[in-house]
Amino acid sequence: MAVNDFIRDNKDRFLNELLDLLRIPSVSADPKFKKDVFAAANFVKESLEKAGADTVEICETPGYPIVYGEKIIDPTLQTVLVYGHYDVQPADPYELWDSPPFEPVIKKTKIHPEGAIFARGSADDKGQFYMYVKAFEAMMASGDLPCNVKFMIEGEEEVGSDNLEKFVIENKEKLKADVILISDTHMISMQDPSITVGLRGMAYMEVEVRGSNRDLHSGTYGGAVANPINVLCDMIASMKDENDHITIPGFYDKVQELTAAQRERLNEAPFDLNEYQDKLDIEAVHGEKDYTTIERVGIRPTLDVNGIWGGYIGEGAKTVLPSKAHAKISMRLVPDQDWHEISELFENYFKSIAPKSVKVKVRAHHGGAPAVVSDSSVGYKAAEAAMEETFGKRPIPTREGGSIPIVALFQKELGSDPILFGFGLDTDALHSPNEHYGVKNYFMGIETIAAFFRQFRKLTDK
Amino acid sequence: MAVNDFIRDNKDRFLNELLDLLRIPSVSADPKFKKDVFAAANFVKESLEKAGADTVEICETPGYPIVYGEKIIDPTLQTVLVYGHYDVQPADPYELWDSPPFEPVIKKTKIHPEGAIFARGSADDKGQFYMYVKAFEAMMASGDLPCNVKFMIEGEEEVGSDNLEKFVIENKEKLKADVILISDTHMISMQDPSITVGLRGMAYMEVEVRGSNRDLHSGTYGGAVANPINVLCDMIASMKDENDHITIPGFYDKVQELTAAQRERLNEAPFDLNEYQDKLDIEAVHGEKDYTTIERVGIRPTLDVNGIWGGYIGEGAKTVLPSKAHAKISMRLVPDQDWHEISELFENYFKSIAPKSVKVKVRAHHGGAPAVVSDSSVGYKAAEAAMEETFGKRPIPTREGGSIPIVALFQKELGSDPILFGFGLDTDALHSPNEHYGVKNYFMGIETIAAFFRQFRKLTDK
Numbered sequence: 001m002a003v004n005d006f007i008r009d010n011k012d013r014f015l016n017e018l019l020d021l022l023r024i025p026s027v028s029a030d031p032k033f034k035k036d037v038f039a040a041a042n043f044v045k046e047s048l049e050k051a052g053a054d055t056v057e058i059c060e061t062p063g064y065p066i067v068y069g070e071k072i073i074d075p076t077l078q079t080v081l082v083y084g085h086y087d088v089q090p091a092d093p094y095e096l097w098d099s100p101p102f103e104p105v106i107k108k109t110k111i112h113p114e115g116a117i118f119a120r121g122s123a124d125d126k127g128q129f130y131m132y133v134k135a136f137e138a139m140m141a142s143g144d145l146p147c148n149v150k151f152m153i154e155g156e157e158e159v160g161s162d163n164l165e166k167f168v169i170e171n172k173e174k175l176k177a178d179v180i181l182i183s184d185t186h187m188i189s190m191q192d193p194s195i196t197v198g199l200r201g202m203a204y205m206e207v208e209v210r211g212s213n214r215d216l217h218s219g220t221y222g223g224a225v226a227n228p229i230n231v232l233c234d235m236i237a238s239m240k241d242e243n244d245h246i247t248i249p250g251f252y253d254k255v256q257e258l259t260a261a262q263r264e265r266l267n268e269a270p271f272d273l274n275e276y277q278d279k280l281d282i283e284a285v286h287g288e289k290d291y292t293t294i295e296r297v298g299i300r301p302t303l304d305v306n307g308i309w310g311g312y313i314g315e316g317a318k319t320v321l322p323s324k325a326h327a328k329i330s331m332r333l334v335p336d337q338d339w340h341e342i343s344e345l346f347e348n349y350f351k352s353i354a355p356k357s358v359k360v361k362v363r364a365h366h367g368g369a370p371a372v373v374s375d376s377s378v379g380y381k382a383a384e385a386a387m388e389e390t391f392g393k394r395p396i397p398t399r400e401g402g403s404i405p406i407v408a409l410f411q412k413e414l415g416s417d418p419i420l421f422g423f424g425l426d427t428d429a430l431h432s433p434n435e436h437y438g439v440k441n442y443f444m445g446i447e448t449i450a451a452f453f454r455q456f457r458k459l460t461d462k
Numbered sequence: 463m464a465v466n467d468f469i470r471d472n473k474d475r476f477l478n479e480l481l482d483l484l485r486i487p488s489v490s491a492d493p494k495f496k497k498d499v500f501a502a503a504n505f506v507k508e509s510l511e512k513a514g515a516d517t518v519e520i521c522e523t524p525g526y527p528i529v530y531g532e533k534i535i536d537p538t539l540q541t542v543l544v545y546g547h548y549d550v551q552p553a554d555p556y557e558l559w560d561s562p563p564f565e566p567v568i569k570k571t572k573i574h575p576e577g578a579i580f581a582r583g584s585a586d587d588k589g590q591f592y593m594y595v596k597a598f599e600a601m602m603a604s605g606d607l608p609c610n611v612k613f614m615i616e617g618e619e620e621v622g623s624d625n626l627e628k629f630v631i632e633n634k635e636k637l638k639a640d641v642i643l644i645s646d647t648h649m650i651s652m653q654d655p656s657i658t659v660g661l662r663g664m665a666y667m668e669v670e671v672r673g674s675n676r677d678l679h680s681g682t683y684g685g686a687v688a689n690p691i692n693v694l695c696d697m698i699a700s701m702k703d704e705n706d707h708i709t710i711p712g713f714y715d716k717v718q719e720l721t722a723a724q725r726e727r728l729n730e731a732p733f734d735l736n737e738y739q740d741k742l743d744i745e746a747v748h749g750e751k752d753y754t755t756i757e758r759v760g761i762r763p764t765l766d767v768n769g770i771w772g773g774y775i776g777e778g779a780k781t782v783l784p785s786k787a788h789a790k791i792s793m794r795l796v797p798d799q800d801w802h803e804i805s806e807l808f809e810n811y812f813k814s815i816a817p818k819s820v821k822v823k824v825r826a827h828h829g830g831a832p833a834v835v836s837d838s839s840v841g842y843k844a845a846e847a848a849m850e851e852t853f854g855k856r857p858i859p860t861r862e863g864g865s866i867p868i869v870a871l872f873q874k875e876l877g878s879d880p881i882l883f884g885f886g887l888d889t890d891a892l893h894s895p896n897e898h899y900g901v902k903n904y905f906m907g908i909e910t911i912a913a914f915f916r917q918f919r920k921l922t923d924k
Binding site for chain 2: 028029030031089090092093096158159160186200202204206211212213214215216217218219220221222223224225226227229230231232233234236237238240280281282283284285286287288293296297300301302303304305306307308309310311312313314315316317318319320321322325326327328330332355356357358359365366400401402403426429430431432433434
């Protein structure tokens with residue numbers, strides 16, 4: 001097939017271009033990388049232009065811009081909207097990376113015998129959205145683009161997509177499409193391809209506990225004045241009971257309970273607990289009582305401390321009774337929990353359990369709604385057929401623990417279920433040191449995307 | 463009196479010399495200040511020589527040196543041994559200082575209307591041990607040194623005095639004295655002078671809790687894999703019960719319970735709870751049930767987290783499920799708790815409460831024994847008389863919450879109770895940002911020390 005020939009003929013270039021993109025440290029959470037985030041937006045714009053898009057714009061927002069591009073071959077034909085993000089998670093702690101996070105290298109691993117690209121953003125999401133740019137280029141170059149295509153690549157996904165909602169609402173007509181594709185999730189394995197049909201939502205909070213108005217000597221005051229770290233630990237501990245059930249009143253009120261049959265089907269996905277534990281080097285998993293690991297991640301909400309700090313954290317010992325302690329705490333949510341409501345329940349509860357000896361502050365960072373997408377839409381069927389074509393196996397529908405808050409936004413504002421067409425693996429160390437993305441996954445993804453366009457055209461043509 | 467005249471005539475110089483010493487950032491806990499700690503030792507050596515000591519040596523140890531100096535006017539006369547330390551606590555967090563911690567400035571405060579010196583180490587302990595150097599100089603200059611004097615000024619007090627014990631044991635003859643003076647504690651106020659007769663001991667631990675072998679994506683793994691921060695919070699929370707009683711088995715076994723009469727006497731010291739709370743800007747104190755604030759600090763052991771860290775602590779939000787969490791935890795001890803034993807009880811308990819889903823590490827930083835010193839020795843009587851002479855009021859014997867582990871060492875190895883002759887105030891922000899020491903306290907201290915020498919000679923001369 002001409003498209004696949006073009007992909008094969010341009011393999012080195014397709015890979016090197018991605019490495020160039022990965023060299024830009026576009027960390028949206030940290031203002032010191034501001035220039036780089038803008039540079040990444042520009043890189044995306046130029047890539048789309050070179051690939052053959054007619055219109056490409058950098059759409060400014062109060063934060064980082066959204067890159068929009070399109071190729072309308074025939075207004076009467078179907079249109080595919082692609083969403084991705086060019087920003088990446090912070091790379092800290094840097095010392096745990098085997099190679100610098102923004103100097104991509106390709107190394108073979110047990111799971112990726114043909115090599116994987118090690119770099120922050122390789123899988124999340126530069127390596128994945130860039131597959132669409134290259135598939136598009138290959139289809140254009142071989143004269144075989146079967147549908148219209150629109151790109152919307154944003155730069156604030158890792159910090160809550162604060163400006164995307166407004167953009168989507170204001171540009172509904174421009175973004176109109178018959179199907180939305182997002183590759184920002186993972187599949188089970190190269191042998192067991194899968195398509196995500198459920199995602200968790202999120203509410204991300206930051207708290208401060210203050211004891212005295214200044215750091216104190218732990219000898220002179222210890223035992224008599226509240227230690228905000230001890231108090232914060234008490235408060236965090238009291239947010240879960242002995243079954244790891246979250247104790248915030250009302251927290252589970254809107255959680256959809258699955259039927260026994262649904263839970264059974266969910267647990268049919270291939271999963272080996274020993275292998276899972278071995279890979280993480282843990283002796284036991286840890287989670288809510290009476291749920292399996294697949295369920296704990298797929299259909300149950302969580303409360304995790306993502307960061308904690310207070311007092312003296314340098315070398316050696318300092319006998320300080322600190323004035324303040326802080327924590328970043330996020331909750332993954334499931335349908336039909338509402339993140340605004342959960343943020344409020346958290347705040348009220350946190351304030352209610354604070355002892356009189358401290359003052360507390362709570363603020364919500366960002367959040368997003370959980371989502372379940374249909375596995376019977378035409379788009380899903382086309383994705384299923386495309387994966388079957390390239391992987392030789394029908395993909396399994398799965399529920400993933402991560403959050404892509406914009407899925408619910410697209411459902412609401414653009415009126416269609418996005419296809420969560422992930423090609424990475426859960427072992428690719430997303431958000432961790434040594435994030436990587438299989439070279440084979442990258443090229444299989446490009447081919448599968450091209451196959452999707454053909455299948456979608458076929459299934460929608462009457 | 464000639465001595466006091468000399469002190470008054472040299473006021474500016476006495477103050478400026480202290481400021482020079484305070485400019486040396488001799489932070490023993492942080493290796494990056496190594497050069498400065500040695501520089502401070504040298505400063506002490508030169509000061510003693512200038513003041514009139516005969517022999518001054520910098521005694522090397524595997525860590526920071528001990529500065530020894532002496533003036534033996536007559537071997538048949540009484541000898542006073544002075545102990546102090548030239549190292550200081552780390553100054554972090556720097557941003558909370560109103561002026562840089564190693565650029566001393568003098569500012570008036572409500573409690574110090576005649577001005578206080580703001581600098582790290584101003585009260586703990588440079589400003590206090592340096593009073594002895596100046597009192598010694600004044601007595602020498604005015605031909606009025608009534609006893610022999612020996613100085614032992616170390617550089618590792620803030621990191622556990624690791625090398626002092628060996629030095630003391632190996633130099634018992636050299637250090638032989640009739641009384642030991644230490645000014646490293648505080649008094650109640652300028653209106654209510656006091657002498658410390660009890661100090662708490664300490665066991666300082668550091669713990670690590672590890673979940674998975676790498677940082678994980680909190681979406682993909684959250685809810686299914688142990689979060690070491692949540693686990694650490696649970697573990698810390700479970701180390702105290704609802705009455706703030708420490709739950710480590712055996713922890714209280716050796717705690718001396720005071721009689722009702724002893725507790726009553728202890729609570730007779732002037733103490734205003736509202737004023738205490740106002741100064742700290744807290745709405746309530748926080749401590750062990752059924753004990754007063756004075757008791758919680760003076761006669762009860764504690765367990766305080768001095769530092770905690772884990773996960774993402776930068777700006778913004780990162781949805782990481784971290785691999786590790788850490789805490790520095792210290793326990794203040796009271797007679798007859800043994801810090802080696804308590805460190806072991808802590809370690810065993812911490813390991814016993816760790817869930818199977820994590821691995822924990824525990825290490826002991828340093829520790830020291832609690833101490834109670836006699837209020838009926840000749841040395842104590844001389845100190846009492848000296849304070850009455852300068853402050854016009856008989857000092858109150860008090861128990862302080864801090865720790866000076868070497869007190870117990872001196873009792874054991876040198877066979878005498880040191881006099882804890884502190885002139886700072888508990889509001890001087892020791893170990894905190896904006897540490898300061900009253901200019902008046904400094905000079906009153908110098909005069910009182912000179913008075914002590916006279917009183918001690920008088921009371922011991924037959």
